[in-house]
Amino acid sequence: MATITPTRPPKRAFKSSTIWVQVLLIGLGLIVAMPIFIALFTSFKAPQEVITFPPTIIPRTWTTANYIAAWNSNPFGRFLLNSFIQTGLITLGQVLFSVLAAYAFAVLRFPGRNLLFYVILGSLMVPFELTIIPNFQLISSLGWTNTYQGLAVPFLASAFGVFLLRQFFLSIPKDLHDAATMDGATNWRYLWQVVVPLSMGSIGAFAIFAFLSAYNQYLWPLIITSEVEMRTTQIGIRFFMTNLERGADWGAVMAATVIVSAPTLIAFLVAQKQLVKGIAMTGIKG
Numbered sequence: 001m002a003t004i005t006p007t008r009p010p011k012r013a014f015k016s017s018t019i020w021v022q023v024l025l026i027g028l029g030l031i032v033a034m035p036i037f038i039a040l041f042t043s044f045k046a047p048q049e050v051i052t053f054p055p056t057i058i059p060r061t062w063t064t065a066n067y068i069a070a071w072n073s074n075p076f077g078r079f080l081l082n083s084f085i086q087t088g089l090i091t092l093g094q095v096l097f098s099v100l101a102a103y104a105f106a107v108l109r110f111p112g113r114n115l116l117f118y119v120i121l122g123s124l125m126v127p128f129e130l131t132i133i134p135n136f137q138l139i140s141s142l143g144w145t146n147t148y149q150g151l152a153v154p155f156l157a158s159a160f161g162v163f164l165l166r167q168f169f170l171s172i173p174k175d176l177h178d179a180a181t182m183d184g185a186t187n188w189r190y191l192w193q194v195v196v197p198l199s200m201g202s203i204g205a206f207a208i209f210a211f212l213s214a215y216n217q218y219l220w221p222l223i224i225t226s227e228v229e230m231r232t233t234q235i236g237i238r239f240f241m242t243n244l245e246r247g248a249d250w251g252a253v254m255a256a257t258v259i260v261s262a263p264t265l266i267a268f269l270v271a272q273k274q275l276v277k278g279i280a281m282t283g284i285k286g
Contacts, residue, residue: 103187
């Protein structure tokens with residue numbers, strides 16, 4: 001009786017085009033990240049080395065004096081606290097209101113639902129600069145200048161968040177809603193016990209977008225705050241840049257930039273998988 005010897009699967013042929021694509025992507029990534037590397041390395045240089053010519057990329061002598069100078073020259077601890085409070089309020093508000101509105105547009109049936117949704121989508125085309133004066137007048141009339149509510153309230157709702165989460169909610173099978181209704185579940189219970197757990201990927205992705213957008217705000221905090229104690233980190237960098245005419249300490253400037261950028265980098269690294277998963281899971285039904 002003849003024996004049958006198992007055959008190994010054929011090896012995949014090596015494609016030179018694949019390696020060239022990877023090399024190209026790595027090169028583009030290094031080009032995009034080069035300013036970040038320069039800022040990071042400059043923050044550890046001595047003041048004399050920062051202004052040497054030709055410039056060096058990696059410091060000859062590493063020092064943390066720039067970070068000490070940047071931290072002590074301005075109340076960066078207070079700036080970070082203000083940014084975290086503002087960012088936390090905006091992120092929480094946008095996620096909460098977007099979940100509620102997206103559920104209403106995706107599941108509930110009421111007159112004018114589609115028209116109202118199109119109006120919300122249309123608001124995405126209105127630039128924020130067009131609403132600065134009305135927002136400033138409203139916040140000023142309420143006496144909310146130099147307050148956390150003044151920094152956060154105009155951004156508690158997000159049309160982009162409503163659109164993003166609605167698209168995913170539409171992809172959830174309608175049979176789940178029918179089954180929950182037959183079991184006596186209310187819309188409120190169905191939302192928080194069925195829809196939200198199934199949508200954590202998309203909700204997490206939107207939360208990261210909201211966090212990054214809120215943390216990087218510059219124009220609105222600059223307008224609505226006049227006291228140093230209420231400034232955010234992005235405005236704190238401006239205190240260094242105002243000294244350019246007198247000769248700025250670029251090492252301290254880069255150190256302050258790294259301090260301000262660190263929370264966004266940490267947030268991205270921690271939630272990277274959640275962000276990619278949320279984007280991939282986002283439904284396209286609609």
